[in-house]
Amino acid sequence: MSPLNGVRVVLVNWRDREHPLAGGAEEYAVRMADAMTAAGATVTFLTARGEGQGPGDESAEDLLAGSSMSTVRRGGRWTVYFWALWWLLRNRSRIDVVVDCQNGIPFFSPLVVPRRTKVVLVMHHVHDAQFAVHFPPWLARIGRWLEGPAARRVYRRALTVAVSDSTVRAMRERLGWRGKVVVVPNGMVQPPEAEPARSVQPTLVCLGRLVTHKRVDRLIDITGGLLGEWPGLRLHIIGTGPEEDALRAAAKPFGDAVVVHGFVDDPTKSALLRQSWLNVTLSDGEGWGLAVIEAAAHGVPTLCREVDGLCDSVRHGETGWLVASGADIGGAVHDALRLLSRPDDAEIVAKSCQEWAAAFDWVSSGHRFVTHVSDLLYSSTPGRANGPASQEDLCDAL
Numbered sequence: 567m568s569p570l571n572g573v574r575v576v577l578v579n580w581r582d583r584e585h586p587l588a589g590g591a592e593e594y595a596v597r598m599a600d601a602m603t604a605a606g607a608t609v610t611f612l613t614a615r616g617e618g619q620g621p622g623d624e625s626a627e628d629l630l631a632g633s634s635m636s637t638v639r640r641g642g643r644w645t646v647y648f649w650a651l652w653w654l655l656r657n658r659s660r661i662d663v664v665v666d667c668q669n670g671i672p673f674f675s676p677l678v679v680p681r682r683t684k685v686v687l688v689m690h691h692v693h694d695a696q697f698a699v700h701f702p703p704w705l706a707r708i709g710r711w712l713e714g715p716a717a718r719r720v721y722r723r724a725l726t727v728a729v730s731d732s733t734v735r736a737m738r739e740r741l742g743w744r745g746k747v748v749v750v751p752n753g754m755v756q757p758p759e760a761e762p763a764r765s766v767q768p769t770l771v772c773l774g775r776l777v778t779h780k781r782v783d784r785l786i787d788i789t790g791g792l793l794g795e796w797p798g799l800r801l802h803i804i805g806t807g808p809e810e811d812a813l814r815a816a817a818k819p820f821g822d823a824v825v826v827h828g829f830v831d832d833p834t835k836s837a838l839l840r841q842s843w844l845n846v847t848l849s850d851g852e853g854w855g856l857a858v859i860e861a862a863a864h865g866v867p868t869l870c871r872e873v874d875g876l877c878d879s880v881r882h883g884e885t886g887w888l889v890a891s892g893a894d895i896g897g898a899v900h901d902a903l904r905l906l907s908r909p910d911d912a913e914i915v916a917k918s919c920q921e922w923a924a925a926f927d928w929v930s931s932g933h934r935f936v937t938h939v940s941d942l943l944y945s946s947t948p949g950r951a952n953g954p955a956s957q958e959d960l961c962d963a964l
């Protein structure tokens with residue numbers, strides 16, 4: 567018998583994989599939803615409605631009585647939180663499990679579902695410092711309160727799933743999280759085998775969503791500063807996001823040395839990765855580093871800042887290099903390129919990268935996630951993390 571046979575799950579996430587601004591968190595959510603569906607659950611993916619997207623499936627009665635995954639899209643960037651709570655409240659009697667994905671701010675689903683409904687909170691990374699990057703001070707303070715004291719109180723009896731050990735540490739140290747936390751890492755789709763096609767010229771790549779906290783503009787400037795020592799240097803920026811137009815403008819003075827590709831299909835992405843020497847990400851923090859593992863699967867090491875998530879996905883000195891805060895990033899990139907210019911050293915690093923990436927797959931991660939959900943549903947052990955909060959909990963956090 568499938569471990570989740572007949573279980574009605576609602577997975578609430580800020581976006582779905584087809585959203586114009588979807589990223590690694592959406593890939594993770596969809597993969598875990600697929601795993602629960604394969605285990606016999608009925609999964610409803612409750613999310614925002616992006617530009618050009620339809621409302622998804624309409625009838626909650628049909629969705630929660632079906633046998634596969636369906637999608638409901640309500641609201642936009644901010645209003646999705648209110649729409650999601652309203653949808654959960656209206657359908658609370660037909661839901662067994664809520665998987666609540668926290669992307670900075672959770673949906674606070676325990677406030678509207680009955681006590682019998684189990685809640686799983688998914689935490690990718692702690693956003694506390696990032697609120698100040700995107701919002702004015704007063705709004706950043708509200709964001710930090712919602713992510714920290716409010717969420718800590720409301721989800722104190724929920725099972726929390728983090729994607730990396732550094733996320734767990736950040737939750738304990740920066741959010742004061744005291745509840746049960748388990749780790750279910752990101753997986754990986756291994757690229758098709760192909761002959762090595764590394765460029766003769768030194769080539770950097772930056773793979774990921776183009777958003778402010780990824781600091782891609784800084785990488786463009788660093789690349790420009792290295793052209794004197796590495797005249798044939800190229801930087802390929804792969805991905806899309808709200809910063810894409812600004813980054814194209816920033817890249818223009820450097821001509822062919824910096825190319826902002828935007829969205830590309832998988833074969834094109836693989837071809838660009840295979841010709842690259844080094845993946846560089848200057849992100850302020852990640853939950854894990856899905857793009858890092860994707861680059862590693864192509865034999866490409868990563869140089870990044872030593873921040874949450876990336877310190878887990880990069881094995882320093884083996885599959886890339888972690889650069890301490892305040893260190894000279896340009897100098898670190900120069901040193902990495904010099905090492906990778908030696909064929910024997912480059913081959914050793916590439917092999918280490920591919921062996922590391924081979925350890926991650928979505929099937930294993932999905933099985934682990936399903937096991938935790940199943941334990942939460944069927945365990946009779948007192949004190950397990952399986953009770954919802956009440957409406958008073960949010961007030962108590964004030």
